[in-house]
């Protein structure tokens with residue numbers, strides 16, 4: 821009986837240990853609107869800070885990949901940081917005043933981010 825109890829305890833301990841490790845950091849992707857290499861630098865630079873261990877934006881696919889510690893930051897907080905430097909994301913919209921100050925080559929097409937959002941969602 822003692823042996824069984826020990827076994828159960830060992831299994832539970834191993835399981836909780838694994839769960840704790842898995843929750844350490846989260847990898848997520850979301851869309852960020854932009855055009856060029858300058859945008860890439862600006863976007864990636866904005867998505868830094870406590871709890872963010874990786875931020876990479878693909879110029880061709882416009883997909884942002886972030887690795888972060890959910891105990892310190894969140895997907896929404898990161899998207900806000902990116903919007904704060906002028907780039908619209910899936911959930912956050914940049915202020916017009918900031919967007920208008922971007923260099924000409926970086927003025928990504930915003931027309932599609934408004935009314936057509938409903939349609940583009942169905943293509944995936």
Ligand SMILES: [Cu+2]
Pocket residue numbers: 854855856857858859860925926927
């Ligand atoms: Cu650009």
